[in-house]
Amino acid sequence: MTMDLEVLTLAGTAAQALVQAMVSDGWTSGRARIARILGGGDPEQVPAVEAELERYGQALRDSAIPASVMAGHWQGRIVELLTRRPEYAGEIAGLLRDLQDGAAGATNVRIGGHNNGNLIIGDHNVARIRRSEGR
Numbered sequence: 012m013t014m015d016l017e018v019l020t021l022a023g024t025a026a027q028a029l030v031q032a033m034v035s036d037g038w039t040s041g042r043a044r045i046a047r048i049l050g051g052g053d054p055e056q057v058p059a060v061e062a063e064l065e066r067y068g069q070a071l072r073d074s075a076i077p078a079s080v081m082a083g084h085w086q087g088r089i090v091e092l093l094t095r096r097p098e099y100a101g102e103i104a105g106l107l108r109d110l111q112d113g114a115a116g117a118t119n120v121r122i123g124g125h126n127n128g129n130l131i132i133g134d135h136n137v138a139r140i141r142r143s144e145g146r
Contacts, residue, residue, distance in 0.1 A: 018094075023082070027082050032113065047097065051096050051099065089103060
């Protein structure tokens with residue numbers, strides 16, 4: 012899978028769902044699965060990724076990092092994973108479905124941001140990318 016609109020959309024939507032999950036009641040139970048996926052199949056990476064997820068989740072819950080910055084960070088991490096391991100697209104899509112199912116009825120965090128002329132916005136874990144003209 013090359014770095015294209017499909018990868019960016021999947022990564023952006025998954026990152027938004029991940030940020031949403033970080034402020035939900037089910038965060039603790041889902042964090043281990045997320046760490047396994049983001050660890051890219053390397054069991055030695057899982058504890059470090061899980062610790063990172065917990066640190067970032069706590070920072071988000073403490074309002075130390077804005078949700079848009081957090082989503083951008085995880086979108087980059089997911090894009091990097093999909094670039095290295097394109098076969099993980101199915102895992103990410105499955106994770107996204109599960110996160111969205113778990114977020115049903117939860118309070119949504121609104122995420123917006125600007126990155127090199129591309130605006131990535133989302134609501135209810137759906138990302139839309141608007142490309143700026145003239146860049």
